[in-house]
Amino acid sequence: MSGPELITNPQVQRTHQLMLDAARELLSENGPGAVTHLRVSEMSGVARATVYRHWPDRADILLDLLRGGADLHLTPPPEGIPLADRVTILLRTLATSLNGDSGRILTAMIGLAEWDEDVFAALERMRAFGPTLLRDILAAGRDDGSLVARTNIDLLMDVLIGPLFLQRLLHHAEITNAYVDDLVATTLGPCLAE
Amino acid sequence: MSGPELITNPQVQRTHQLMLDAARELLSENGPGAVTHLRVSEMSGVARATVYRHWPDRADILLDLLRGGADLHLTPPPEGIPLADRVTILLRTLATSLNGDSGRILTAMIGLAEWDEDVFAALERMRAFGPTLLRDILAAGRDDGSLVARTNIDLLMDVLIGPLFLQRLLHHAEITNAYVDDLVATTLGPCLAE
DNA sequence: ACTTGAGTGAGACAGACCGTATCATGTATG
DNA sequence: CATACATGATACGGTCTGTCTCACTCAAGT
Numbered sequence: 438m439s440g441p442e443l444i445t446n447p448q449v450q451r452t453h454q455l456m457l458d459a460a461r462e463l464l465s466e467n468g469p470g471a472v473t474h475l476r477v478s479e480m481s482g483v484a485r486a487t488v489y490r491h492w493p494d495r496a497d498i499l500l501d502l503l504r505g506g507a508d509l510h511l512t513p514p515p516e517g518i519p520l521a522d523r524v525t526i527l528l529r530t531l532a533t534s535l536n537g538d539s540g541r542i543l544t545a546m547i548g549l550a551e552w553d554e555d556v557f558a559a560l561e562r563m564r565a566f567g568p569t570l571l572r573d574i575l576a577a578g579r580d581d582g583s584l585v586a587r588t589n590i591d592l593l594m595d596v597l598i599g600p601l602f603l604q605r606l607l608h609h610a611e612i613t614n615a616y617v618d619d620l621v622a623t624t625l626g627p628c629l630a631e
Numbered sequence: 632m633s634g635p636e637l638i639t640n641p642q643v644q645r646t647h648q649l650m651l652d653a654a655r656e657l658l659s660e661n662g663p664g665a666v667t668h669l670r671v672s673e674m675s676g677v678a679r680a681t682v683y684r685h686w687p688d689r690a691d692i693l694l695d696l697l698r699g700g701a702d703l704h705l706t707p708p709p710e711g712i713p714l715a716d717r718v719t720i721l722l723r724t725l726a727t728s729l730n731g732d733s734g735r736i737l738t739a740m741i742g743l744a745e746w747d748e749d750v751f752a753a754l755e756r757m758r759a760f761g762p763t764l765l766r767d768i769l770a771a772g773r774d775d776g777s778l779v780a781r782t783n784i785d786l787l788m789d790v791l792i793g794p795l796f797l798q799r800l801l802h803h804a805e806i807t808n809a810y811v812d813d814l815v816a817t818t819l820g821p822c823l824a825e
Numbered sequence: 826a827c828t829t830g831a832g833t834g835a836g837a838c839a840g841a842c843c844g845t846a847t848c849a850t851g852t853a854t855g
Numbered sequence: 856c857a858t859a860c861a862t863g864a865t866a867c868g869g870t871c872t873g874t875c876t877c878a879c880t881c882a883a884g885t
Contacts (some may be wrong), residue, residue: 448852448861468746470664475842484863489844541745547800548742551735552662557803564801592794592813599793600786606741607758607796609751619786627821642832642881669871678834683873 455481456488460498465538469545472498496555503546503559509534511570520578521629525621527571528597532612535605544606568594588628596624649675650682654692659732663739666692690749697740697753703728703761714772715823719815721765722791726806729799738800762788782822790818 444450459481463471477498478485492498511534514526534540550557571594578584600620604610638644653675657665671692672679686692705728708720728734744751765788772778794814798804 446853446861452862469742473842474844485843486845486864487862490861493844495843544742544745548663548738548745550803551738551742560801589813589817592810592817595794595797596790596814596818599795599797600789601793602797602801603789603793606800607754609744616786619783620790623783623786624790624818640832640882646833667871668873679872680835680874681833684832687873689872 452481452483452487453491456483456491456498457501460502464499464502464545465541469499469549472502474498496553499545499549500555500559503542503556503563509539509563509566511566513570514574520574520583521621521625523574523578524571524597524625525617527574528601528617528621529614531598532601532614532617535601536611540605547606568598571597582630584628585630593624593628597621646675646677646681647685650677650685650692651695654696658693658696658739659735663693663743666696668692690747693739693743694749694753697736697750697757703733703757705761705764707764708768714768714777715815715819717768717772718765718791718819719811721768722795722811722815723808725761725792726795726808726811729795730805734799741800762792765791776824778822779824787818787822791815 444453456477460472460477463473463476463480472495474485474488474492474495477483478488481488488498492501509531511527511530514523514530516523535543546556546560546563550560572590575584575588575590575593579586579588579590597620601612601617604612604616638647650671654666654671657667657670657674667689668679668682668686671677672682675682682692686695703725705721705724708717708724710717729737740750740754740757744754766784769778769782769784769787773780773782773784791814795806795811798806798810
């Protein structure tokens with residue numbers, strides 16, 4: 438149901454995907470509270486009993502969604518260009534993800550993770566991927582002398598990512614490329630070696 | 632029920648407060664999904680029908696909570712001290728609020744506001760107070776020459792506040808005074824006029 | 826102190842949702 | 856074609872929801 442067991446039966450795959458699509462739309466359109474066995478059944482056309490067979494517990498549906506759902510689609514920026522450009526490219530990609538559906542799923546995760554340890558674990562798993570890319574870029578920049586040696590990389594990461602989350606989650610504002618550019622110039626700029 | 636109509640009857644005030652306290656504990660302990668007419672009734676000892684009389688809709692309970700609930704208890708820092716110190720004091724206060732119960736309520740608000748416009752309106756109302764203090768401090772600093780003239784105050788605010796939200800909401804980490812100090816030194820430092 | 830009006834407590838009620846079980850039907854695999 | 860399994864459809868008891876009624880309590884004004 439929720440483990441990493443492979444599903445080979447095409448019939449199972451089909452219904453599972455139908456329900457998952459319906460659940461994703463419900464989450465994005467109406468929030469976590471709308472992701473119910475009944476509503477998933479109605480929206481997907483799959484029988485209600487079948488929804489229960491795939492996910493006995495309501496939270497399992499959300500967890501299955503959240504597993505790959507908040508995938509931020511981050512790709513490593515090209516090498517051989519200035520550090521600031523690499524960071525800008527990465528943050529622009531992150532901003533695009535946050536502006537889109539991933540932002541809504543992430544919002545749902547954050548709201549749920551406060552009181553559900555399973556969702557919190559899923560959130561931690563997601564966090565492990567994205568920031569690692571940024572950390573590697575900054576660490577490489579410190580090692581090759583692009584950044585001043587005393588730079589606090591963890592804090593710098595927070596300073597670069599935090600405002601994006603603030604814009605998206607609290608202010609509900611679209612994150613523009615110009616905003617990312619200003620952000621990098623303001624925060625990363627002073628840390629660059631001359 | 633939900634408007635700014637004054638309640639004078641002491642009997643009404645008493646039951647209203649009992650239910651509100653119960654609702655706040657439910658929200659803080661078990662999340663927004665737990666704030667139900669039934670559970671508020673059970674926890675407060677007030678009859679279920681009475682809970683319905685005060686808040687016909689379930690969302691009304693939450694809105695009543697959120698109205699003053701995420702109060703960040705920010706007080707203006709003293710004047711006559713360096714700008715960086717004023718900012719540090721204010722952010723430390725904000726961090727303390729976020730570490731406590733206000734952080735949980737804020738998390739709930741953010742999660743709900745994505746799909747509920749009433750909650751979003753309540754969130755906007757809350758946002759109007761806190762950041763204004765920081766903005767005034769920074770604006771005063773720019774006017775008296777503490778900050779370099781070309782400083783982007785809006786962005787600087789995001790850079791100062793964003794990491795705190797990131798720590799609290801995404802990382803579920805306690806925000807220490809040392810973190811605030813590092814944050815101010817890293818982000819505000821380069822903007823200070825020499 | 827008495828009366829009046831409003832608020833509350835307790836219980837009943839239908840309706841909807843939840844979770845499970847059953848059985849007939851449809852589908853994948855040998 | 857035969858078997859095993861997944862699904863669809865339906866039924867069931869249980870719980871939650873929202874509303875109503877009626878007796879009781881409490882805060883007013885007379």
